[in-house]
Structure formats: C-alpha cells, structure tokens
Amino acid sequence: MKFLDKDTLNQLYRFGIALTGNEQDSQDVLHTAIERFLRNKPQYINQQAAYIRTIMRNYWYDELRKLKTQRDHVEALQFEQEIISIHSQSLEDIVIDQQELQKHWSSLQDSQRELLYLHCVLEYTAQEISEELNCPRGTVLSRIHRLKKQLEKIAQTNVSQGERS
Amino acid sequence: MKKPVKQGINDLLNDFELSDEQLAGFAQLEKNSLQTNPLKASVNHSKMWLSMVASFLVMGLFMGQFLGGGASKILTSDEQVYAIASELSYNHLKFKPLEVAHSNLNQVTGYFNRLDFNPLASSLVAALSSNLIGGRYCSIKGNIAAQLRMKDDQGRISTLFESRYQAQDFSMLPNIEQGQDPKVLYVDGQRVALWVEKGLVMALVSEAQ
Numbered sequence: 001m002k003f004l005d006k007d008t009l010n011q012l013y014r015f016g017i018a019l020t021g022n023e024q025d026s027q028d029v030l031h032t033a034i035e036r037f038l039r040n041k042p043q044y045i046n047q048q049a050a051y052i053r054t055i056m057r058n059y060w061y062d063e064l065r066k067l068k069t070q071r072d073h074v075e076a077l078q079f080e081q082e083i084i085s086i087h088s089q090s091l092e093d094i095v096i097d098q099q100e101l102q103k104h105w106s107s108l109q110d111s112q113r114e115l116l117y118l119h120c121v122l123e124y125t126a127q128e129i130s131e132e133l134n135c136p137r138g139t140v141l142s143r144i145h146r147l148k149k150q151l152e153k154i155a156q157t158n159v160s161q162g163e164r165s
Numbered sequence: 166m167k168k169p170v171k172q173g174i175n176d177l178l179n180d181f182e183l184s185d186e187q188l189a190g191f192a193q194l195e196k197n198s199l200q201t202n203p204l205k206a207s208v209n210h211s212k213m214w215l216s217m218v219a220s221f222l223v224m225g226l227f228m229g230q231f232l233g234g235g236a237s238k239i240l241t242s243d244e245q246v247y248a249i250a251s252e253l254s255y256n257h258l259k260f261k262p263l264e265v266a267h268s269n270l271n272q273v274t275g276y277f278n279r280l281d282f283n284p285l286a287s288s289l290v291a292a293l294s295s296n297l298i299g300g301r302y303c304s305i306k307g308n309i310a311a312q313l314r315m316k317d318d319q320g321r322i323s324t325l326f327e328s329r330y331q332a333q334d335f336s337m338l339p340n341i342e343q344g345q346d347p348k349v350l351y352v353d354g355q356r357v358a359l360w361v362e363k364g365l366v367m368a369l370v371s372e373a374q
Contacts, residue, residue, distance in 0.1 A: 003195065006183075009188060010183055013182070014181055017178060018178065024262065031190075034194055034195075035194060035259075038195060038198035039198070066309070092169060092170070094169065094170045095167050095168065095170075096167065098167075099166075101170070102177060116170075117178070120170065120171040120174040121174060121178060
C-alpha cells in the first residue's frame, strides 16, 4: 500500500484485537477505519497510525453504544472521572503465567485491553496515553492502578493454586 | 511459563497477523480509493480551489436566503428510493466479512439477536437458484438491518437486505402483498430491487445482467 505498509497494518490489526477482544471484529473495525482514513485525504495526515487508531476506537465505541446490553459499560468508561493520588504506576513488576494471561485476556474490559496495548506494546507513558485518549492523566493513572490490582490478583490466584497442587 | 506482563502482552498479540488475502484486500481498498479520489499535485492549488468553492458556497447561501429560497431541498420519492438503492449497492460492493457463515436460513437468522424484527425468507428470493452463504449486520437509512449473502451456481454473489418497515422512511416503496411490483433501479452496475413484504423492507442487490 502507498500509505500503510504491512507492519503498520499488522500493528493496527493487533490494536484492533486488543480493543475488541477478537479477530473478526478487529478486521471489521480496521476495514472501516482504513476506508474512512482514505476518504479523508491521507496525504495531509501526519500521524497516520494514531489517526486510524482514533477512528477505530470511535467506531468501536459507537458500535458498542448500539448494543443496549453494553450501554452502561460504555457510559461508565466515558464518564469515568475518578482520580486517585498516585504519581506513577507501572505494570512492569508483575510477573504472570502466559497461559493465565491468555485465559483472562478476553474477560478484561475493552478499555483495559486497549490500555495494555498502548502501555505495553507502544510503550506510551501515562501522559501520552492521556493525549491519545483525550482524557485526564489522573484518569489514566487510576485505570492503570486498577488494572495492576486486577493482574496482581490473577497472578496471585495462580500462585496459590500452584501451591495447593 | 511466567514472564513480565509487558512481555506477555507482546507475545500474546504478536501471534496475530493479517493473512496475505486480508493484506491484498486492504491494498485493493486503497487502489479503489485512489481511482475515485486521485491525489492533488499541489497543496497550494487544492487550498486555492477550496477557498474559491467556499466563497461560492457562501455567496450561494446568501443569495438563496435573500431570494426567499431558504428552505432546505426536500427529496422527491424517486430521489429517496435512489438514495436507498445507492446505499445498498455500496454495502453490497464493499463485501465486508460475514459475521455468520452458514447455508441454513434458521442458523443465520438465529445469529441476529440484536434486531427488532425477525428476518424472513422472501417469496421473491425463494424462486431464485441462489444458495445462502451467510450474513452480517448493517443499516438502511440509519435503521438496523440484516444482510444475507447468497451465491448462485455460477458463483455470482447477491445480497438480500432486510429491515423493519418504518413508514417515515420507507412509505415510498411498493408492497408486493398489495399486488405492486418491486421497484427496480440500476446503480453502479448493480440491479437493486426494493419492496415491502410481511412488514419488512427487503432489497435484493445483484450484478446487472
């Protein structure tokens, strides 16, 4: 492709999987986003991958909004304003079993998987994530904090199960 | 095997990769886009044209208001039908991935639990020699709809769209149960037939013969 090479497309596809939780929806969301991107004069867009990620995110949350069963979940994400007093949070010191991670991957919320992608794959700081998601840095830190607690719980459950057996 | 979360997430996601077929699909998407919207040679030229067009639009709007033509244009029923046919033809040609792939209508319709209606077999489509291959969600004029994709013996693809009948959006369409014939239009080289049947809006898009 002229604008998007194979690596970029694969990265966007993986972002889609992190966002939606499955390959089918990821392909669908990516397809729609690329179409919209191409319609919007891509030659004048500087950060093309970030631009496409924004389209994918907006489209996916629009789709979720259409699903009445998920409405409360999406609204909770959008209006989340809880800020707790933490200055830095890192997921790097958590060690987890790969199989456990795979097992719990789909049970994480869409926003949590997206956060993991931005933090662990793109290695974005909390400030960069807050700019990409257009939400306060404190909210990002609070989400990382909660995610860390959740992952620690998964890791510990696995340890205690291992000790019992 | 235990590893840091960061590495675990990377390993988990790196297992996923677009197939050659999917990559070719995106390349085709870009090729089509470039054919319809060729790149402008110069940014300055496009900016100049943009400002000229904007000026004419402002002047046009001002003149329209001044001369008493301020009301927005109301589409005639023919124009409304054409707009629906264009939307459906576009959806048919986009050939988005199926969300459910099955040749049994009950299996396919069972998938559509987000609809506020029950997709049905149409008396007009039953007469065709096409076989169902699957379906996916879509919309018609902003109303949620189902699209059922079919393939005939010669490998030609057609799409049957179904949505709940809403008078404010679809009253211009013929009702075959009142003895009316489907409305047939040709858009983008596709034959689009539209009708109302069993309280549903139905449309069949296929290659023009």
